[in-house]
Amino acid sequence: MWILKINMSDKTYKLEDVPNAYKNLGGRGLTSTIVCDEVNPLCHPLGPNNVLVFAPGIVTGTDAPTSARVSVGAKSPLTGGIKESNAGTSWSVDVARMKIKAIVVYSQPKEDKYWMIHISWDAKEERPKIEFLPADEYIGSDLYAVFPKIYERFGKGISIAGIGVAGEYGYANSGIVFNDLKGQPTRYSGRGGLGSVMGSKRLKFIVTSAQGAPEVPIVDKALFDQGCEKLANALRTHDITKPKGGLNTYGTAVLINILNEAGGLPTRNFKTGRFEGAPKIAGEAIFEGNKTRVGKEVYNHACSPGCIIQCSNTWYKQDGREHVSCVEYESDWSLGANLGIDNLDQIAEMVRLCNAYGLDTIETGGTLGVAAEAGIFKFGDGEKAIELIHEIGKGTPLGRILGSGTASAGRVLGVVRIPAVKGQGMPAYEPRAVKGIGVTYATSTMGADHTSGYTINNEILGVGGKVDPLSPEGKAAISRNLQAATAFLDSTGHCLFIAFAILDIPSGFEGFVEECNGILGTNWTAEDVIKIGLEILRKERAFNVAAGLNDSHDRMPEFMKYEPLPPHNHTFDVPDEVLDSVLKTV
Amino acid sequence: MKVKVKLYAMLTNRTKKTERGAPVEIELPEGESVMGLLNRLKLSVDEVRMIYVNGRSRQLDWQLRDGDEVGLFPPVGGG
Numbered sequence: 031m032w033i034l035k036i037n038m039s040d041k042t043y044k045l046e047d048v049p050n051a052y053k054n055l056g057g058r059g060l061t062s063t064i065v066c067d068e069v070n071p072l073c074h075p076l077g078p079n080n081v082l083v084f085a086p087g088i089v090t091g092t093d094a095p096t097s098a099r100v101s102v103g104a105k106s107p108l109t110g111g112i113k114e115s116n117a118g119t120s121w122s123v124d125v126a127r128m129k130i131k132a133i134v135v136y137s138q139p140k141e142d143k144y145w146m147i148h149i150s151w152d153a154k155e156e157r158p159k160i161e162f163l164p165a166d167e168y169i170g171s172d173l174y175a176v177f178p179k180i181y182e183r184f185g186k187g188i189s190i191a192g193i194g195v196a197g198e199y200g201y202a203n204s205g206i207v208f209n210d211l212k213g214q215p216t217r218y219s220g221r222g223g224l225g226s227v228m229g230s231k232r233l234k235f236i237v238t239s240a241q242g243a244p245e246v247p248i249v250d251k252a253l254f255d256q257g258c259e260k261l262a263n264a265l266r267t268h269d270i271t272k273p274k275g276g277l278n279t280y281g282t283a284v285l286i287n288i289l290n291e292a293g294g295l296p297t298r299n300f301k302t303g304r305f306e307g308a309p310k311i312a313g314e315a316i317f318e319g320n321k322t323r324v325g326k327e328v329y330n331h332a333c334s335p336g337c338i339i340q341c342s343n344t345w346y347k348q349d350g351r352e353h354v355s356c357v358e359y360e361s362d363w364s365l366g367a368n369l370g371i372d373n374l375d376q377i378a379e380m381v382r383l384c385n386a387y388g389l390d391t392i393e394t395g396g397t398l399g400v401a402a403e404a405g406i407f408k409f410g411d412g413e414k415a416i417e418l419i420h421e422i423g424k425g426t427p428l429g430r431i432l433g434s435g436t437a438s439a440g441r442v443l444g445v446v447r448i449p450a451v452k453g454q455g456m457p458a459y460e461p462r463a464v465k466g467i468g469v470t471y472a473t474s475t476m477g478a479d480h481t482s483g484y485t486i487n488n489e490i491l492g493v494g495g496k497v498d499p500l501s502p503e504g505k506a507a508i509s510r511n512l513q514a515a516t517a518f519l520d521s522t523g524h525c526l527f528i529a530f531a532i533l534d535i536p537s538g539f540e541g542f543v544e545e546c547n548g549i550l551g552t553n554w555t556a557e558d559v560i561k562i563g564l565e566i567l568r569k570e571r572a573f574n575v576a577a578g579l580n581d582s583h584d585r586m587p588e589f590m591k592y593e594p595l596p597p598h599n600h601t602f603d604v605p606d607e608v609l610d611s612v613l614k615t616v
Numbered sequence: 617m618k619v620k621v622k623l624y625a626m627l628t629n630r631t632k633k634t635e636r637g638a639p640v641e642i643e644l645p646e647g648e649s650v651m652g653l654l655n656r657l658k659l660s661v662d663e664v665r666m667i668y669v670n671g672r673s674r675q676l677d678w679q680l681r682d683g684d685e686v687g688l689f690p691p692v693g694g695g
Contacts (some may be wrong), residue, residue: 276690276691287625309638314624314625491665598672
């Protein structure tokens with residue numbers, strides 16, 4: 031296995047053996063370790079001294095089910111701290127099969143020209159072949175127009191990582207895009223502005239062709255196979271993850287009605303916890319709407335190879351043609367309920383535009399929420415919201431302000447109610463109605479991030495035990511454990527959604543650990559999962575502290591402490607000492 | 617007493633009485649529990665994972681009161 035080091039200042043590369051210290055790392059554990067080892071925490075995120083790291087997970091590229099995730103890491107232009115953002119895509123499988131454990135991109139070219147890198151497998155030399163190619167011809171364009179050109183140029187079997195215009199403009203809201211199984215630009219490492227870090231290095235795409243590449247090496251194949259089987263059985267049995275189960279039928283947007291019922295669906299820039307239009311945009315409405323428009327029941331598809339869960343939906347137009355994939359819960363909420371918009375066609379168009387321009391849908395909806403609060407447009411005006419996303423894509427002066435993300439745009443526009451932590455816009459769960467997720471938002475090394483410690487499992491979904499979402503009691507411990515387990519899970523290359531099954535089905539969890547032991551030859555136990563996860567969190571937090579993020583950044587926005595949220599009329603009442611107890615001493 | 621019931625996701629397929637999420641008024645004996653309501657709707661305990669009464673998460677033995685709004689969900693999840 032190799033670490034591929036790319037130097038953009040002179041367009042050279044090195045394939046280095048994986049150092050011992052990195053041998054058992056993958057995904058987030060590896061990106062965060064490399065960022066900690068190589069990046070000065072005080073560097074400008076868009077300057078020459080930031081590095082951008084891509085790493086498939088430990089089991090990615092193998093037969094392990096639902097494991098085609100890639101982690102991307104760097105210092106974040108959005109939060110000013112460390113960032114890891116992962117996505118599911120065939121690109122990560124290609125990289126893993128070419129025996130590349132991580133791609134590390136350094137420096138920037140002197141001249142203002144964009145480049146792309148093509149990585150293919152050289153069967154004769156038994157190593158990856160790396161080519162630098164000019165990419166200026168792809169700049170300034172809609173990604174839905176550019177992706178087909180790349181496929182035409184390199185052939186159908188390739189995978190693509192890249193940026194849209196948002197990354198070219200240097201927006202703090204810009205993701206890194208990966209292809210889905212149809213070759214569309216829809217799978218995003220969206221959060222934290224990593225697209226602009228790639229753009230600052232004048233790197234437009236990394237194209238992979240893994241034809242002829244070998245299998246990923248496995249130390250103990252029998253143990254690995256046993257682990258895969260146990261995990262696959264758990265995924266196929268659990269009601270949430272099984273075929274034609276909750277996620278495969280309704281997609282992640284099934285949560286819209288649930289959070290609305292619980293009074294925790296942030297509505298109109300976090301003013302209330304209920305949206306009267308929720309049933310119109312919920313996962314059930316997407317399923318029923320598609321059935322009417324397509325003329326049959328449409329179940330969801332996989333974002334990446336080897337997924338059992340298959341939760342990615344497609345929204346169809348009136349005439350039965352595809353509008354966009356995928357209307358996730360987060361996007362449906364941020365561009366729907368959060369803006370007071372109850373029209374799925376308008377929401378789908380906004381998701382499509384975010385994909386086309388290279389934007390994070392959560393951050394885009396959060397930013398438009400503060401823009402509506404500032405009177406730039408009216409809540410509920412979907413047409414105007416669509417126009418504003420076009421302004422972001424065109425780089426008009428207002429568009430550039432909105433491209434800077436929720437916190438920066440809110441400050442510029444004089445907004446007090448800014449739902450963000452460490453500069454990152456909040457996702458789709460109201461922390462005043464679901465206290466544990468607020469603990470995660472406040473303390474996560476990533477800024478407001480639901481995935482980094484998904485307490486919704488316990489507080490709302492009744493997975494892994496059930497607790498009262500409105501009570502602040504015991505939430506620090508739940509959040510800490512989930513943050514640690516997630517840091518490990520994000521290192522394996524598995525999708526976070528396997529958690530639904532492995533938290534409820536013990537043999538699934540065993541299989542999950544056995545897969546990793548099989549690949550690496552380790553003897554990890556359930557205790558090691560938490561220990562390794564905490565070690566990753568410790569590194570990430572140390573980076574953040576050195577970057578200037580201290581306890582005062584592990585806090586909820588002030589308005590959530592004094593403004594009660596209807597319908598339950600709770601404020602965020604988890605004491606600051608409790609927030610400090612979550613990760614400060616790990 | 618009367619309570620309003622909202623059924624979501626796959627649960628609607630089981631009763632055919634209601635649209636997804638549309639509240640339906642149901643007459644119940646005074647002091648009936650959530651369990652009693654499920655029996656009346658012919659829903660099994662395994663089918664219902666989340667129970668909300670007036671927006672608060674409740675258990676099967678929770679006693680309902682006149683005018684309550686009940687939301688029932690099967691095991692589903694997302695993110």
